[in-house]
Amino acid sequence: MLRIGMLTSGGDCQALNAAMRGVVKCLDASGTEMEIYGFLNGYKGLINSNFKMLTPRDFSGLLTRGGTILGSSRVPFKTIHEPDENGKDKVASMKQTYYKLQLDVLVVLGGNGSQKTANLLREEGLNIISLPKTIDNDLWGTDMTFGFQSAVDVATNAIDCIHTTADSHGRVFIVEVMGHKVGWLTLNAGIAGGADIILIPEIPYDIDKVIEAIEKRAKNGSRFTILAVAEGAKSKEDAKLSKKEYKKKLSNYPFPSVSYEIADQIQKKTGREVRVTVPGHMQRGGVPDPYDRVFASRVGVEAGQLILKKEYGYMIAYKNREMVKVPLKDVAGKLKELPKDASIIKEAKMLGICFGD
Numbered sequence: 001m002l003r004i005g006m007l008t009s010g011g012d013c014q015a016l017n018a019a020m021r022g023v024v025k026c027l028d029a030s031g032t033e034m035e036i037y038g039f040l041n042g043y044k045g046l047i048n049s050n051f052k053m054l055t056p057r058d059f060s061g062l063l064t065r066g067g068t069i070l071g072s073s074r075v076p077f078k079t080i081h082e083p084d085e086n087g088k089d090k091v092a093s094m095k096q097t098y099y100k101l102q103l104d105v106l107v108v109l110g111g112n113g114s115q116k117t118a119n120l121l122r123e124e125g126l127n128i129i130s131l132p133k134t135i136d137n138d139l140w141g142t143d144m145t146f147g148f149q150s151a152v153d154v155a156t157n158a159i160d161c162i163h164t165t166a167d168s169h170g171r172v173f174i175v176e177v178m179g180h181k182v183g184w185l186t187l188n189a190g191i192a193g194g195a196d197i198i199l200i201p202e203i204p205y206d207i208d209k210v211i212e213a214i215e216k217r218a219k220n221g222s223r224f225t226i227l228a229v230a231e232g233a234k235s236k237e238d239a240k241l242s243k244k245e246y247k248k249k250l251s252n253y254p255f256p257s258v259s260y261e262i263a264d265q266i267q268k269k270t271g272r273e274v275r276v277t278v279p280g281h282m283q284r285g286g287v288p289d290p291y292d293r294v295f296a297s298r299v300g301v302e303a304g305q306l307i308l309k310k311e312y313g314y315m316i317a318y319k320n321r322e323m324v325k326v327p328l329k330d331v332a333g334k335l336k337e338l339p340k341d342a343s344i345i346k347e348a349k350m351l352g353i354c355f356g357d
């Protein structure tokens with residue numbers, strides 16, 4: 001009898017359910033007898049021994065369902081060694097739950113912070129397999145994460161919708177795309193949606209260059225300009241600030257986000273009408289797209305295979321068009337940023353897209 005624990009941690013995304021379904025279907029198809037412990041609300045469920053027992057039948061019909069049937073929450077890694085709201089030692093409590101339930105393996109579906117905790121639990125002696133989840137696609141060690149493509153679809157659709165209204169009114173529009181630290185989502189949605197200017201955290205922008213690009217378009221007869229701006233886009237000046245100085249700036253920040261600051265600067269310097277649209281959490285919602293359904297299913301099956309072979313301590317990854325396993329210790333704590341010299345950026349520039357640099 002295999003005793004398997006599962007949890008979904010951090011910001012949710014599309015295809016979490018599809019990935020869990022993949023794991024269970026693979027194990028079930030192999031004839032493995034299982035007890036499945038679904039921990040509720042991420043690591044909190046493991047800390048508080050809050051779980052529901054599931055059977056393979058519970059995973060039917062989940063391929064197309066967004067969100068997560070287990071619920072999710074953020075338990076930041078930087079606070080992992082601090083007591084939780086009930087004074088519990090988080091790490092000790094998670095280990096206790098694992099051993100009390102005599103689990104053979106814990107499957108963690110998570111992004112960057114969750115992978116760090118997964119690795120810590122591995123170091124503490126637990127059998128862990130993790131799956132690469134996040135709309136940000138910023139997990140080190142994998143070319144792709146599930147949730148990303150579906151979020152690209154949503155953000156692209158937002159830019160598509162803005163195109164027609166921007167054209168009607170002859171306005172400058174900013175669409176703010178999720179991603180505080182990396183620009184994969186903004187870049188892909190920006191190119192797909194035909195944005196004229198793309199601003200991402202990896203390439204600090206010069207507001208004068210942005211304005212130059214807007215004016216150039218106007219001069220060439222375009223009635224509107226669309227900017228795809230990542231939540232974490234930074235000006236050249238802000239990029240020079242230390243973490244502490246930047247935090248200080250944000251504590252007195254008069255804008256809801258960087259897009260509004262950029263809008264204000266464009267409006268003041270050019271007199272043009274600027275509007276900001278923030279699709280926000282819509283980018284994490286709705287049904288997974290076909291790519292994510294396939295990718296998450298494959299990731300789930302690969303995890304099932306590792307469990308059958310009792311190979312633990314890995315994250316399933318996608319490298320050079322192959323599904324592979326990467327040691328969790330190599331993944332934890334690393335961020336996959338967009339390389340500044342990535343060919344996709346060069347190609348975008350050749351399409352005439354301005355990055356504000």
Ligand code: F6P
Nearest residue numbers: 011111134135136178179180231
């Ligand atoms: O990590 C995924 C993500 O959606 C980021 O793109 C975004 O910045 C953040 O989570 C939003 O977090 P929350 O749901 O906690 O507001």
